[in-house]
Amino acid sequence: MQIFQYPDQSQWAALQQRAAAQQAQEVEQRVLGIFQDVRQRGDVALRDYAQQFDGVQLQDLRVTPEEIAAAAAQVPAELQTAIRQAHANILRFHEAQRPHEERVETMPGVLCWRRAVPVQRVGLYIPGGTAPLFSTLLMLGVPARLAGCPEVVLTTPPQKDGSVNAVILFTAQLLGISTIIKAGGAQAIAALTGGTDSVPAVDKIFGPGNRFVTAAKQLATRYGVAIDMPAGPSEVLIIADDSAVPAFVAADLLSQAEHGPDSQVILLSDSMSVIEQTKAEIARQLTTLPRAAVASQALEESRAILLRTPEEMLYFSNQYAPEHLILAVRNPEQLGEGVTSAGSVFLGHYTPEAVGDYASGTNHTLPTNGYARNYSGVSLDSFLKKITFQRITTEGLLNVGPVVETMAEAEGLSAHARAVTLRLEAITGD
């Protein structure tokens, strides 16, 4: 982790660059090729990529009901209980997001309202390249179920023995999801986009993944499929003042660094002592971390930056727009008021980001790569479309009709005006 002291504002843009940005074009080209291949060769291509990337020769791409039924027996009771508790918390938080909308009478007799309707066919991508993220299945499956999406298709990379991780299957069973496809990476996204013999096409694709998955999701939008957001390699930015505990800060940085070599972690502090102690803590904690090699790679591209004030640090963070923002400061709520761009914010010394990853109730599928500037994380809303309805009575048309006639004529769209005029004549008998 490189340290920068009081960098001039003209250097900030370079410090805010994501490391993975340099390979973006290469990844896009790779993904484009995979996409076209899956669209042409369907299941055959999916099997070839499983062999190439996941090291497994697959016959059936779909998980069988027997495989799902056998999963629970392989999941320790303690883990089952933890998953059920996390499920309950996530359910509770997302249930509170149900939209309550009123019918609005904008003029007497002019009634307008909206109805939330679930996206009909959704695809959930569950990462599994280096760690089977069953927690992500809770984050996507709970709101999909709450929204009432009728068709839910889950895809995840197969394990070396051709199976899907038992905890993912157990979690799917808990959520009542039974269409499970053994496919990962860009090829899975391509399959969900166009459909194959084994994979149903969907209307919207959800879920995080590495840069290949994220680039593929962005490509899917060109084929008329919606996506939740670009949710790529994990990030955390920590703002730490001199009240911060270096061991906690180091652990939080490492928790995101261990996701993948292209994870990005940034520490901002107005205390050089906190930066130095955190750096020492990182080195100490790395020695006992099973994924130290992955985390170390991510740390090579990560930064610790000494700035002057909490306001300056927040300004930097809002420009960077991190996926996760931790405010390890004396008055986190006060500083938090000024956050304008971040996926999810963690306040105070006892709010580790890892709790949001698993079990507090908030969603961990969040925008990365600066997309927190213009996207929100996944919520119940992501699985709902809002359809507007209106009903106009004769009294209503007498009230609003003349407004429309005037505006339509002014835009030179006489057929619009006539659709009103004919009815007004029928009402008034003129």
Ligand SMILES: NC(=O)c1ccc[n+]([C@@H]2O[C@H](COP(=O)([O-])OP(=O)(O)OC[C@H]3O[C@@H](n4cnc5c(N)ncnc54)[C@H](O)[C@@H]3O)[C@@H](O)[C@H]2O)c1
């Ligand atoms: N933003 C979020 O909300 C969020 C949430 C959870 C996880 N994540 C991120 O998800 C990612 C999970 O990554 P992962 O790799 O472990 O699993 P993954 O499932 O996203 O990707 C694995 C697949 O990538 C494909 N792949 C690997 N190397 C390739 C190559 N050279 N060319 C083409 N395709 C290739 C393979 O098909 C493989 O099956 C991590 O970066 C993690 O930080 C983000």
Ligand SMILES: N[C@H](CO)Cc1c[nH]c[nH+]1
């Ligand atoms: N931190 C990830 C989102 O960037 C989510 C996750 C899943 N499991 C552990 N963490």
Ligand SMILES: [Zn+2]
């Ligand atoms: Zn995490």
